Amino acid sequence: MSREQPPRPTEPTLAEFREFLINRAQESPEPGFWRSALQENITQLIVSLTDTYADGRHAGTIAACGDPDEDRDPLEFVRQLAEGYEQRQGDASALVQHLDGIARQLAPEDVRALRVAAEAVKKITPLIIRIAADEDGMTAAHIANDLGMTESYVYRTLRTHRENYDPQ
Template sequence: MNDKQPAEQGDKPTATHSGEAPWTSGEIDRRVRRNRRLSDAEMRRLSDADMLREQILTLIEEHERKTVAARALAGDPNPTDADPLEYVQEIAEHYAQRDHRPTYLDQLADELTLDDVRTLRLAGEAAQAVTPRVIMRAAEGGKQPREIAAEIGLTESRVYGVLREERRKGHEAEQGATGDQQ
């Protein structure tokens, strides 16, 4: 990566934890936000590198807490700069890595409530229902099917199929509207 290109959060492994797949920046961020503290006994069992990592995470956590508190006191309506889809994106990212994270589903089951799962299921249904419209708008905006496929996580042939189907529906709707006026 050159100096002029910003790193995209969550797409590159940025740290490792002994015995696990590399952590992404999203995982590091989540660990910081969990206010996770190791006991003194746990800290003594860590290697020097792990100890340094834990100390860095603690410092980041403290800085973030102070910054959020200062912004909240100053009247900032969103002092954490929370992205409403951030947690859903983290779930998707981790699920995509499930072959390298065999305990992820158990961890997720411990974190989510029944209401959380219901909300995610409905959001998934909404995403599936809106996908053809998002694809059409992207194509109408000049994106090529290959680009759309790469960004949305579908095959190029599936994107072409969606475009054909949506154009057919649009053509049928126009024919119906024209027939109604005559």
């Protein structure tokens, strides 16, 4: 998937400014009163104000124009994650670099949500196969291709799960 990057603004974005503040606060060349008390409190206040401003701006945009993310595919990130992973399978160095980049984007609660979602998808895959075949009229080859599985898996799943679906 090729995506053109927008030109980089000459001034930092609000998110970049916030990250800069947090990074600078974590750098401590000379510990002491200035660093531990005053600087920490000022930095926290500025970051908090920046967050409040950004939240208000986003809410204002939604109120005035609607949610800019409304038209986005809700699974776009997951699709990009999977595509990037598959594309780098043959190149260990590129894969490690790609996974490192993803790890830095995700918070632990994001990973939990993805892990739980993966378990749910694993359990409903037989139902998805049955619906695609029986209700949508898709061929086993088409289903297998879309799922990234073999045709024999699709046929076996259809034989086993057509009559009674049990997510256990």
